[in-house]
Amino acid sequence: MKTLSLLLLTGSLLHAGSPTSVIFMIGDGMGPAYTTAYRYFKDDNSSHKIPRTVFDTMLVGMNSTYSHNSVITDSAAAATALACSHKNDNGLIGLKKDKNGQIMTLFEAAKAKGYKTGFAVACSMTHATPAAFLAKGGHLRNNEAGIAKDYLKMTKDGKLKFDLLIGGGEKYFQKAFKDFNTTASEHNITLYRNAYDVEKINKLPAMAFTVYGDYPHFAIDEIPENRHRVAKMTKRSLQLLENKPFFLMIEGSQIDWCGHLNDIACAMREMEDFALAVRTAKQYVDTHPNTLLVITADHSTGGLAIGDKVNTKDPKTSTEEKARTYTWYKNIIEKIKGSSYAIAKVLRESKDINSTFKTYTDIGLTTQEYNRIKEALVTKKEKIRIIVNDIINKRSHTGWSTHGHTAVDVQTFAYGKKSDKFRGSLDNTDISKKLFEVIEGK
Ligand SMILES: [Zn+2]
Structure with missing residues (x-):
């Protein structure tokens, strides 16, 4: 011992x-x-x-x-x-x-x-x-x-x-x-x-x-x-x-x-x-x-800020979802297949904005979102990658201050x-x- x-x-x-x-x-x-x-x-x-x-x-x-x-x-x-x-x-x-x-x-x-x-x-x-x-x-x-x-x-x-x-x-x-x-x-x-x-x-x-x-x-x-x-x-x-x-x-x-x-x-x-x-x-x-x-x-x-209020006004929001009050949708982020740079690049080359966006993000675009991308592709007044991030951030409830x-x-x-x-x-x-x-x- x-x-x-x-x-x-x-x-x-x-x-x-x-x-x-x-x-x-x-x-x-x-x-x-x-x-x-x-x-x-x-x-x-x-x-x-x-x-x-x-x-x-x-x-x-x-x-x-x-x-x-x-x-x-x-x-x-x-x-x-x-x-x-x-x-x-x-x-x-x-x-x-x-x-x-x-x-x-x-x-x-x-x-x-x-x-x-x-x-x-x-x-x-x-x-x-x-x-x-x-x-x-x-x-x-x-x-x-x-x-x-x-x-x-x-x-x-x-x-x-x-x-x-x-x-x-x-x-x-x-x-x-x-x-x-x-x-x-x-x-x-x-x-x-x-x-x-x-x-x-x-x-x-x-x-x-x-x-x-x-x-x-x-x-x-x-x-x-x-x-x-x-x-x-x-x-x-x-x-x-x-x-x-x-x-x-x-x-x-x-x-x-x-x-x-x-x-x-x-x-x-x-x-x-x-x-x-x-x-x-x-x-x-x-x-x-x-x-x-x-x-x-x-x-x-x-x-970076994580989360936002659940959209209770949307008729598609379920009762279970409404009960959460606030949340962050990480499942949206998981499905994104490229950086906003990479997604912007494929969008610039794409003949079908809706289907390309869906392939790379699993997100279906609203008419407003579609039009914003379309306009930016034509006028080049806005950067495509910024629009891509705006859409993903909004859908996933991700915030940024700068x-x-x-x-x-x-x-x-x-x-x-x-x-x-x-x-x-x-x-x-x-x-x-x-x-x-x-x-x-x-
Ligand atoms: Zn830095």
């Missing part, structure tokens, strides 16, 4: 002292209404009890996201806060005052402690959120070639700042470097291309480009095997980094883009992919207890070693402050 308790004690002491690996997941634009909507979206209506989601099982608090110059942050300022623990002006990656690069990013701090570092994102590698983990000094967020240059700047002790990057946007690296292939090989970096074929990544350091340009498809428009691409990238990244303590950042990048469009079906399919990625990470922590998982959003997008971001606090989810540190009401800079502490062994 004594031996056993001694062994247990030694084991836990060893554990306490060894570096903690970190999985930091950011749902871009994923405000609280998104995780709520996702819970109801995933419910199968089999009982009145609605199952908890993976997010619900790890909720520990909220964090404020205001930036240096506005109560509403953009992704650049939020990413700087989450990667460096400093408030920034909207639009800027890293701080302008940090011209000499003195302010550490989480990747640099992790590297200094001998960690492996990496990220996997569903946008270009140089887009705002991932950029703040590797680029510094106050770049304008749309200067993606300038940002790309910073990625290959060495740490103080002459090391590359990353081991694994997965994402789109090879074109920015081609633009930033005269001969990017040669530059990469001089840095001993293996380049991989071809979308989400992540299994072939097997040699680090690596940069794996999912697309040459900026934008991978939305999950909802992807071919079936790539619909869960963030989950796929997460799983492979964990396999590739796990030999050492590691710091891995994963971004569900396109939740935000669907929010900007006010496209609820698009947003829910992005949430589905991100939730699967989160489940993958959580399972990893279950089998690797020396790991911390932290999940948050950089801000909320679109002012095509931009909002100031609402976002949730903090944490699981595994040292996850208690993230409890309560925090600021986004506190999240990274605590992550720096974890890397420092505190």
Whole structure:
């Protein structure tokens, strides 16, 4: 018995002292209404009890996201806060005052402690959120070639700042470097291309480009095997980094883009992919207890609201339906087969608006809705995708207050070693402050 308790004690002491690996997941634009909507979206209506989601099982608090110059942050300022623990002006990656690069990013701090570092994102590698983990000094967020240059700047002790990057946007690296292939090989970096074929990544350091340009498809428009691409990238990244303590950042990048469009079906399919990625990470922590998982959003997008009053005036509304008083019709959203971009495209090519709309949405158009689409196709005065979203939002009782971001606090989810540190009401800079502490062994 004594031996056993001694062994247990030694084991836990060893554990306490060894570096903690970190999985930091950011749902871009994923405000609280998104995780709520996702819970109801995933419910199968089999009982009145609605199952908890993976997010619900790890909720520990909220964090404020205001930036240096506005109560509403953009992704650049939020990413700087989450990667460096400093408030920034909207639009800027890293701080302008940090011209000499003195302010550490989480990747640099992790590297200094001998960690492996990496990220996997569903946008270009140089887009705002991932950029703040590797680029510094106050770049304008749309200067993606300038940002790309910073990625290959060495740490103080002459090391590359990353081991694994997965994402789109090879074109920015081609633009930033005269001969990017040669530059990469001089840095001993293996380049991989071809979308989400992540299994072939097997040699680090690596940069794996999912697309040459900026934008991978939305999950909802992807071919079936790539619909869960963030989950796929997460799983492979964990396999590739796990030999050492590691710091891995994963971004569900396109939740935000669907929010900007006010496209609820698009947003829910992005949430589905991100939730699967989160489940993958959580399972990893279950089998690797020396790991911390932290999940948050950089801000909320679109002012998403879930629900409206039941239309009691419509004679077709059943008594049972009227008794609900208020509701959100997730069954409408489930049947949508493409993003509003994709649906607008097929409508532009269609000879039969009614049947095309029905095929892609399972919604029968009213005469008024039909005429609005028809007129927009002819006059081009209104964007088709806006009409598509208006119809789906109205039918499903989904509300949006803006095509931009909002100031609402976002949730903090944490699981595994040292996850208690993230409890309560925090600021986004506190999240990274605590992550720096974890890397420092505190
Ligand atoms: Zn955004």
